[in-house]
Amino acid sequence: MSLVICSPALAQNWSGGVGAGYVWQDADGNEESFLTQTNLQSGFVLETLDLRYRNDSGVTSIDFDAWGFGDAEPAEAARFNMGFSGNFSIFAEYDKRDSFFDLGGSDLASRSDDWNITRWKAGVAIEAWRPVRFELYYRSVTRDGTVHRPMYGLNEFYPIGVNLDDTMSEVVFRLSTRTLPVRIDFEQGFANYRQKSRRFAAGSESIGRPDPDLLDTTTSEYTDSQDNVPTSRLTVGYSGGIFEGVVSLLYRQAELSSSGTGSQAFLIGGGDTGTMTFVDTLLGSADTEAFAGNIALGFAIGRRFSIRLAGDYRDSTSNSTLLGERLLRVANPAQGTSLDYTAPVDQDGVFDYTDSDARATIEYRAPKWAVWAGGLTTSRETTWRRTSGDDPTAAKRDGDGLLAGASFNPSRSFGLSLEYERGDFSKYVFRTDPETVDRAVLRLRSKLGKGWQLTANGRYEKASNPDDISALDFKSTPYGIAVSWNSQSGTSSFGLDLENYTITSAVGIVLPGGDPGQSDYELDLTTATLFGGTRAGIFGIDGSLTWMKDDGETWPLDAWNGRLRLTIYGKAGLEYSAFAQYWSYDEQRVDIDDFDVLRYGLAIHWRFE
Amino acid sequence: MTARSIVVAAVIAMCCSLALADEPLTMETCAICHEDEAAAFAASPHGRTMAQVDGGILDRSCVQCHGATAEHIDDPSTENVRRTPDSTACVSCHPAGMATLEVSNPAHTRFGVACVDCHAAGHNDLGTDHLLADQPFDLCASCHQSEAGEFKMPFAHRDGTRNFACTNCHSMHGQNRQGRLNLLSPSGACVDCHTEKTGPFIFPHPPRELDGCIACHHPHGTTNPRLLRRRNVAQLCIECHAGVPAFHNLSQTRYQACQNCHVAVHGSNRDPRLLDE
Numbered sequence: 001m002s003l004v005i006c007s008p009a010l011a012q013n014w015s016g017g018v019g020a021g022y023v024w025q026d027a028d029g030n031e032e033s034f035l036t037q038t039n040l041q042s043g044f045v046l047e048t049l050d051l052r053y054r055n056d057s058g059v060t061s062i063d064f065d066a067w068g069f070g071d072a073e074p075a076e077a078a079r080f081n082m083g084f085s086g087n088f089s090i091f092a093e094y095d096k097r098d099s100f101f102d103l104g105g106s107d108l109a110s111r112s113d114d115w116n117i118t119r120w121k122a123g124v125a126i127e128a129w130r131p132v133r134f135e136l137y138y139r140s141v142t143r144d145g146t147v148h149r150p151m152y153g154l155n156e157f158y159p160i161g162v163n164l165d166d167t168m169s170e171v172v173f174r175l176s177t178r179t180l181p182v183r184i185d186f187e188q189g190f191a192n193y194r195q196k197s198r199r200f201a202a203g204s205e206s207i208g209r210p211d212p213d214l215l216d217t218t219t220s221e222y223t224d225s226q227d228n229v230p231t232s233r234l235t236v237g238y239s240g241g242i243f244e245g246v247v248s249l250l251y252r253q254a255e256l257s258s259s260g261t262g263s264q265a266f267l268i269g270g271g272d273t274g275t276m277t278f279v280d281t282l283l284g285s286a287d288t289e290a291f292a293g294n295i296a297l298g299f300a301i302g303r304r305f306s307i308r309l310a311g312d313y314r315d316s317t318s319n320s321t322l323l324g325e326r327l328l329r330v331a332n333p334a335q336g337t338s339l340d341y342t343a344p345v346d347q348d349g350v351f352d353y354t355d356s357d358a359r360a361t362i363e364y365r366a367p368k369w370a371v372w373a374g375g376l377t378t379s380r381e382t383t384w385r386r387t388s389g390d391d392p393t394a395a396k397r398d399g400d401g402l403l404a405g406a407s408f409n410p411s412r413s414f415g416l417s418l419e420y421e422r423g424d425f426s427k428y429v430f431r432t433d434p435e436t437v438d439r440a441v442l443r444l445r446s447k448l449g450k451g452w453q454l455t456a457n458g459r460y461e462k463a464s465n466p467d468d469i470s471a472l473d474f475k476s477t478p479y480g481i482a483v484s485w486n487s488q489s490g491t492s493s494f495g496l497d498l499e500n501y502t503i504t505s506a507v508g509i510v511l512p513g514g515d516p517g518q519s520d521y522e523l524d525l526t527t528a529t530l531f532g533g534t535r536a537g538i539f540g541i542d543g544s545l546t547w548m549k550d551d552g553e554t555w556p557l558d559a560w561n562g563r564l565r566l567t568i569y570g571k572a573g574l575e576y577s578a579f580a581q582y583w584s585y586d587e588q589r590v591d592i593d594d595f596d597v598l599r600y601g602l603a604i605h606w607r608f609e
Numbered sequence: 610m611t612a613r614s615i616v617v618a619a620v621i622a623m624c625c626s627l628a629l630a631d632e633p634l635t636m637e638t639c640a641i642c643h644e645d646e647a648a649a650f651a652a653s654p655h656g657r658t659m660a661q662v663d664g665g666i667l668d669r670s671c672v673q674c675h676g677a678t679a680e681h682i683d684d685p686s687t688e689n690v691r692r693t694p695d696s697t698a699c700v701s702c703h704p705a706g707m708a709t710l711e712v713s714n715p716a717h718t719r720f721g722v723a724c725v726d727c728h729a730a731g732h733n734d735l736g737t738d739h740l741l742a743d744q745p746f747d748l749c750a751s752c753h754q755s756e757a758g759e760f761k762m763p764f765a766h767r768d769g770t771r772n773f774a775c776t777n778c779h780s781m782h783g784q785n786r787q788g789r790l791n792l793l794s795p796s797g798a799c800v801d802c803h804t805e806k807t808g809p810f811i812f813p814h815p816p817r818e819l820d821g822c823i824a825c826h827h828p829h830g831t832t833n834p835r836l837l838r839r840r841n842v843a844q845l846c847i848e849c850h851a852g853v854p855a856f857h858n859l860s861q862t863r864y865q866a867c868q869n870c871h872v873a874v875h876g877s878n879r880d881p882r883l884l885d886e
Contacts, residue, residue, distance in 0.1 A: 036834070037763050040770065050736055054657070061657075065736070073769035086661035097768070097802075106834050107842055107866040117802055130662065141804045152870045152884075157863065162886075168804035189789075195805055197886055208863075222886075224878050231789065244712045250792040256809050258878040262885065280885075284878055288809040292793040298712040308712065314793060316818075320811040322879075347881065351813050363715070370719050382819060386812055386881045409721035412693070417720045430816060432848050443720060445752060457754055470848070478755035499758040507848045512864075513855030519848050521839055523832060527758050546761055550832055555840045557832065559763060563770075581770070585763060 014608075016051035016064075020044065021577070021603025023072040029595035032102040034583060039100045040599065043071025047603055060085050072601075074098040091137075092122040099145075104592040110157070110207060115145020115164050123172075135174040142167045148202055151218060153264050154276070156206035158215040163198035185235040193226040199262070214267040216275065222260030222282075229254045244298040251291050256320075258284040274332035282324035282345060290316040304364050308374075311358040318351040346388065353382035361403070368411075373404040382429055397433065399425035413447035431470040432507060434463035451488060456481045471508035471518075478502070487534075494532025501525045503552075522552035540567040556588040573607040634679070639671040642685065646732055647671065655731025655740060666702070674698045674730065699724040714782065720752070727781070746772035749779075756829060765830025778828070795821025799828070810876030812883065816849065817875055825874075842866045 025042040027034055035041070046069040053062035061083040068076035077095035101113035123137025143166040150157035170191035177184045199220035206213070230253055237246040265277040294312040301307065324345040331338040361374030378399045385392040405419030423437040444456040458479035465472040477500075484495030503523040511517045526549050533542025543564035550557045565579040581599040640647035650656045651667065659667040672678075674694040681689045691698070711718055729735055729742040741748065750757030753775075760766065766773045778798035780787045790807070791797025799822045800807040808818070816824035825845060826836045839845035843859055846867045857864045868874050871883045879885035 038767065038769065052736065054652075060661075061654075063736075068769065068771070073771075075768040075771065086658075101834070103834055107862070108834055108868075110866070110869060119802065141802065143805055149872065150869050157869065166805040168807075193804065193807065220886075222879070233792070239711075246712055248792055250790070252790065252793060254807075254809055256811070256878070258811060262879070280879070282879060284811045286809040286811045286878070290793055294792065296712040298715075308715065310712075316793075318809050318813070320809070322811050349812065349881070351815070351818060353819060355819075361715075363719075365719075372719070380819070382815075384813075384815060405719070407719045407721070412721065412723070415721040417716070419716075429819065430849050431851060443752060445720075455752060455754065457752070459755060478758075480754045480758065482754055497754060497758075499755060501755065501758065509847050510851035510853075511847070512853040512857035512859065519839075519844050521844070525762070525832065527761060529761070548761065548763075555832060557763070 013055075014051065014053050016049075017573070017605060017607035018049045019047040019575070019603060019605035020070075021047055021072075021579075021601050023599050023601035025072075025597065025599045027595060027597045029585075029591075029597075030104060030593050031595065031597070032100075033104065033585065033593035034595045034597045035100045036103055037585070038583070039074035039098055040597075041071055041074075042599075045070040045072035045601075046076075047605070057085055059083070061089075074100070087128040088124060088126045090122075090124050093120070095119050105587065105590040106593070111147070111149045113145070113147050115143060115147065118142050118144070131177055133176050133178055135176075136172070137174075138169070138171050140167065140169040150207055151199075151215075151264070153215065153278075154211075154213050154266050156209060156211045156213070158201070158206055158218075159203040160215075160218055161200050161202040162220075163200070165194075165196040165198060167194045168192070181238065181240070183235075183237040185233075185237075187231075187233040189231045191226070191229045191231065193224075193229065195224040197222045197260075197262075204267075212269045214270055216265040216267050216271075218262075218264045220260065220262040222258065222262060224256060224258045226254050226256050242300040246296045247293070248295075249291075249293045252288075253290075254286075254288045256284075256286040256288075258282070258286075258322075274330065274334075277327075277329040277331070279327040279329065280324065280345075281327070282322060284320065284322040284324075286318060286320035288316060288318040290314070304366065306363045306365065308361040308363065309359070310361075312356065314353070314355040316351075316353055319348070320350075321348045322346075348388050349384070349386050349390075350392070351382075351384040353380065355380050359403075369406065369408045371404075371406045374402065376401045376403065376423070378423075378425075380429060395427065395429040397425060397427045397429050399423050401437075413449075415443070415445045417441075417443045428465070428469055432472055433465065433469075434472055434474070435465040435469070437461070437463045451486045453484050453486070454482070467508065471506070473506045474504070476501075476503045492532075492534035494534075495530075497527075497529040497531075499525075499527040499529075501527070520553070522554050523550060524552040525550045535567075535569070538569045540569060541565070542567075558584075558586045558588075560584040573609075575605040575607075577603040577605070579603065633669065634672045634682075635668040636671050637668070638682070643671075650730075650732045653731045653733060673701060693725055694730065696724045699728075717781075722752070744772065745774040745776040749775040759827065759829035759831070762830035763832055764834055764836055766828065766836070767830075794818075795823055797821075806875045808876055810878055812873075812877045812879075812881045814874060814876050814883065842868060 022044050023042055025040065046067060049064070049066040051062065051064040054060070059082060061081070063081045064079070066078035075095065075097045079093045081089055081091045083089040096116055096118040098116045099113055101111065103109055119139065119141050121137055121139040123135060126134040143164050145164050147162045147164065149160065149162070151160040168191060170189050172187060172189040174187040197220040199218050201215050201218050204214040204216065232251045233249070235246065235248045238244065259282065261279065261281045263277060263279045265275060268274050268276055292314045294310070296310045297308065299307045322345055326343045326345060328341040329338060357376065357378035359374060359376040361372050363370060363372035380397040383392055383394045401421060401423035403419065403421040405417065407415065407417040409415045418440070420440045425433065425435055438461070440460045442458040446454045448454055459477065461476045463472060463474040480497065480499035482495060482497040484493065486493040501523060503521065505521040507519045509517045509519045527546065529544060529546045531544035533540070541564070543562065545562040546560065548559040561581070561583045563579065563581045565577055567575050567577045569575055579601055583595065583597040586594050636647050636651070650670065651660070656667055656670070659670055674691070676691045678689065727742060727748050728740045731740050735742070746757065760773060776787065778787055788798030788801045790800060796806070796817065822828065825838060827838060828836065830836065831838070833840045837845055843865045847853060859865060863869060873880065873883040873886045877883045877885060
């Protein structure tokens, strides 16, 4: 009898899709505030592009994905992978994210940012020998753009700009086993870092307060560089019948070299009185050697009990020096006089720390439930001295704690988990370090049947320290519940998500001059999100609506956002969409950063097989 | 079901029973009734990878994942197969995934989260990394709602209208790989993109070195600009800095944003008081 034969053989084929649209944006209120939060704008957007090629031999696969290109979105990415008969593949990844910051009502109002981070990664993966995968790749990260900020000089703030020029490039070799019982993952990278600061005067008048002294020029020609920074990583994992373990190690050695000149020149009395120029010529270095490791072991004892042991260790040693000269030049060009005052710079510092912690847990797991309990210990030792003249600061901090939890999973449709953890610490590195921390986490998920699902979660955290440290009193209680429904066919769904996030924090502070005070912070944020979508014939609709309200004393606000998308499914894989998005942001204390923004647009998608 | 269908099914079952009495079940057998599913799986990335490693793995894949036996051929019921494979099926080929999952991230297994809760079985080419059944953010958000909710806050780590992928920073299986230096520092995941803040610095800011970026920033989102933990910058700084000289009059606007002067809050290579980058 001849039966149906299912073969993996596959004809050569291409499949994929592309979707693009155009977005219009109307803003009422402070559009810079909206850009700071979302950085969304009008313009073209590539919503999605994916290409797949599959073949039985030779070039067996090509995958290309891209999204976000165009002016409308602040992030874009692309990815390419080409496989050759399962023996090796070449790959490349790219992404870029634009960052914008310009607020009017914040205490950061005097600063604005417009820069981007671009990342590249490309390499080859060799899998010809099945047990081991080799990977060799190059990656680079660049930050480019401009920051505008105030600069303090002559007892006033002056507007300056800084052109950013930060680059990181790295070559990495990676080896990972795939079929051995012991999994080994080794990675060796060598990285170069370069940061160049390019400061310029963005105006001559002082900010906010009229002053007869003007900023003439400011420059910075510093270059901070690190060459061939080696980073070694090794992870070894084993899984057997009664024992599992993972050990990870990391070693890194970095040598920073810094050199250059920075200057500021002021026109005293608008230049009538003379000029005052500050010039710093500096040469510095910072060497760091760091080692880190962690270990996680699990032992099965019989069918029900298991013991888990985990530990982390970090050790870092840094030494730094700064040499050079700071020059003050006072000149009166009209009289032809010039006086120079110089001060040498000769400083060295250290920053060392060692962190370690360990945790042991015993667990009993029945088919439908589990309980566990354990203990933990932690310690931190740190020493630092900023400059040659400072006394070293040395601090040691110890802690121990306990944890207990239980979970109930009678079926794949229901899960309930509760865990509590407490930590007690002695000694303080920072005055806001807690003496006690209590933390509890509750999670529930339940498939109610007929496509309904219910999830709930809650977290409670409380931390405090004594009055003679900083009288810390911190409490955080995020919790929420969500219900959703999915049709059996998967074409329709909707849901409601309710969340509340409360933070209250009180810290005893010492005000400038020595008077005691208290720093209070309160967040009481309620968020409700309604979402859904369905398709009927050639018509589809999906959308969401989010309402957000912060009733906390610190900075109460209301915010809305919603989106709606209508789609018509045409022939030959074509889809036509119209969409609208709405944002509203309303701060209760001031109006300067409030906005209402409507975005709307059209998009077309095409898929082919 | 028509009488003709019943007769055909009975004949197939009888033939299979006779032919396969002494042979292990293979995909070819399953394809008699599940032709579309078998063909789709064989053509999917999961199936193709199996075939590249060893054709035998693909042949046995139906049984390996769904546990079908000759009993299922005699009685094609959902009661004698695993419609949804459990994690043991996955681990039979991917032991390393479970090793790190169990030991380093037991919370998932304690909560009953199985491989197929996040990973699709691979019968269709979803075009996702690691056969994920959905976008990483949506998968994680189905349980971690509060964390997902933080990304809805006014100032959040966003990719425009797209959700930020949790896997950009978090390792699901405990390999500690996300973030180039995350083993070394709590800032490890952050400096994967913000490389200029990697350090070392000639004059470091101790909280950044010891507690990482999260000493001052909420990484997911917050109602405060710059993802800061406090609305007011001076409030954030002065909670730690107790010995600030008296001329810092906090009632004046110029002193309410410390970074106006102390511009190098992440660490300076020029000034011990962080007055210059």
